[in-house]
Amino acid sequence: MIPRSVIIFKNVRLVIKADKLLQQNGIVCKIVPVPTFISSECGMCIETAANDCSAITRLLTDKGFVFDIRAVD
Amino acid sequence: MNRYFDNAGTSFPKPKEVSEAISDYLVNVGGTYGRAAYGRAFDATAKVEACRDSIAELFGVSDSSKIAFTANSTMALNTIIKGLPLKGKTVWVTPLEHNAVMRPLTKLQKAGVLSIRVLPACADGVVDLKQLKDLKPDNAGLFVINHQSNVSGVVQPIAEIAQWAGDIPVLVDGSQSVGYRSLQLEAWGIDYFAFTGHKGLMGPTGIGGFYASNPQRLQTLIEGGTGSMSDSFEMPDEMPDRFQSGTPNMVGIIGLLAGMENRPQPSLSAQDVADLIGFVKSLKGFSVIGALPGHEHGSVFSFVHDILTPSQIARIFYDEYGLEIRSGLHCAPAAHSFYGTFPQGTARIALSPYHTTRDLSYLCDALEAISNRY
Numbered sequence: 001m002i003p004r005s006v007i008i009f010k011n012v013r014l015v016i017k018a019d020k021l022l023q024q025n026g027i028v029c030k031i032v033p034v035p036t037f038i039s040s041e042c043g044m045c046i047e048t049a050a051n052d053c054s055a056i057t058r059l060l061t062d063k064g065f066v067f068d069i070r071a072v073d
Numbered sequence: 074m075n076r077y078f079d080n081a082g083t084s085f086p087k088p089k090e091v092s093e094a095i096s097d098y099l100v101n102v103g104g105t106y107g108r109a110a111y112g113r114a115f116d117a118t119a120k121v122e123a124c125r126d127s128i129a130e131l132f133g134v135s136d137s138s139k140i141a142f143t144a145n146s147t148m149a150l151n152t153i154i155k156g157l158p159l160k161g162k163t164v165w166v167t168p169l170e171h172n173a174v175m176r177p178l179t180k181l182q183k184a185g186v187l188s189i190r191v192l193p194a195c196a197d198g199v200v201d202l203k204q205l206k207d208l209k210p211d212n213a214g215l216f217v218i219n220h221q222s223n224v225s226g227v228v229q230p231i232a233e234i235a236q237w238a239g240d241i242p243v244l245v246d247g248s249q250s251v252g253y254r255s256l257q258l259e260a261w262g263i264d265y266f267a268f269t270g271h272k273g274l275m276g277p278t279g280i281g282g283f284y285a286s287n288p289q290r291l292q293t294l295i296e297g298g299t300g301s302m303s304d305s306f307e308m309p310d311e312m313p314d315r316f317q318s319g320t321p322n323m324v325g326i327i328g329l330l331a332g333m334e335n336r337p338q339p340s341l342s343a344q345d346v347a348d349l350i351g352f353v354k355s356l357k358g359f360s361v362i363g364a365l366p367g368h369e370h371g372s373v374f375s376f377v378h379d380i381l382t383p384s385q386i387a388r389i390f391y392d393e394y395g396l397e398i399r400s401g402l403h404c405a406p407a408a409h410s411f412y413g414t415f416p417q418g419t420a421r422i423a424l425s426p427y428h429t430t431r432d433l434s435y436l437c438d439a440l441e442a443i444s445n446r447y
Contacts, residue, residue: 012300013107016118016119017122031110
């Protein structure tokens, strides 16, 4: 099984923006509920392959996003 | 034939895509904002953000998170006025403010929170920039400017006023101007801008909002669930959640996005509007309330008649010609007091981008017939 990580943002607006950016850069990602062990937020976060995290971090940081990446597996 | 001339009340018709988008949402799409992660919720949330982005682009604002949705302009204006630290301060207004501004300010004035003063203005109500230069607005906490009057259509020089105001915040009521006039809110240094979705933006009623250059300066008016920081009883500081308590008007926002994306190019030119106003001025018995030469003017104006009251004009228009206009005080008693049309009010013409020269000819024929009859 491919190790997965989730990218957490402060609000869903940032999730929408980040998802669009990642997709435009060919990164495979999926919108999922925020895992309960992280938060009982009602909203959404982005799940991705753990080994894409470096590229994702660079991409999001370059564009000024504030985010947190957590392993889920 | 388009006989509807009350577009300052609400615009009609709307682009067909507005009802199609609303129906599609209600029948096929559904979903709410930011409360879940399944596809339907994501798509609905993405639509809301697309609308926010479109508004930011239209406003000349680089950060769309500074746009908050409300039920209407009135809610937006109340949120800003009541959210600012105005205790002990003076709020300066133009003489043409709508009751959406004057009523919350008057309530605060009567409670002893603030005082209200009126900016110097020319005869048509446009703020007099020459007199402004000499004005020393001591203890000013806020300037409130009605960008385009819903009574006379006069347009205020908001960029110049904001520059003069310096560090004192400027709140612009853009209810009548948005969708009709080009906006560069960031470049102009506008601190707050209230808008509605159902007039110039061609959306449905029940949706509006505001831009805040520094949203952290505003206290929240309404607190509730935001789908974020759900483990806390505190409102999030982050925008837009800070001013997005409760489920937003999804139908309204989706309709608004469709309206904005499908706004028609106006059939009439500025000259057509000027010619119409000039024609009304030329008619026996009629007087027009509008901008002085050299001042900017929107596609709205009012008029009165020597003999007929505004309500009589509105009734003749509708009963005999099928023309739909608004008469009275237009929720702007301050403007009518300034123009000398209080308490009887005026009859108002508010054009749409859908109006054609044929529609204006019909209107002019009706006006001429009334002029000849009375």
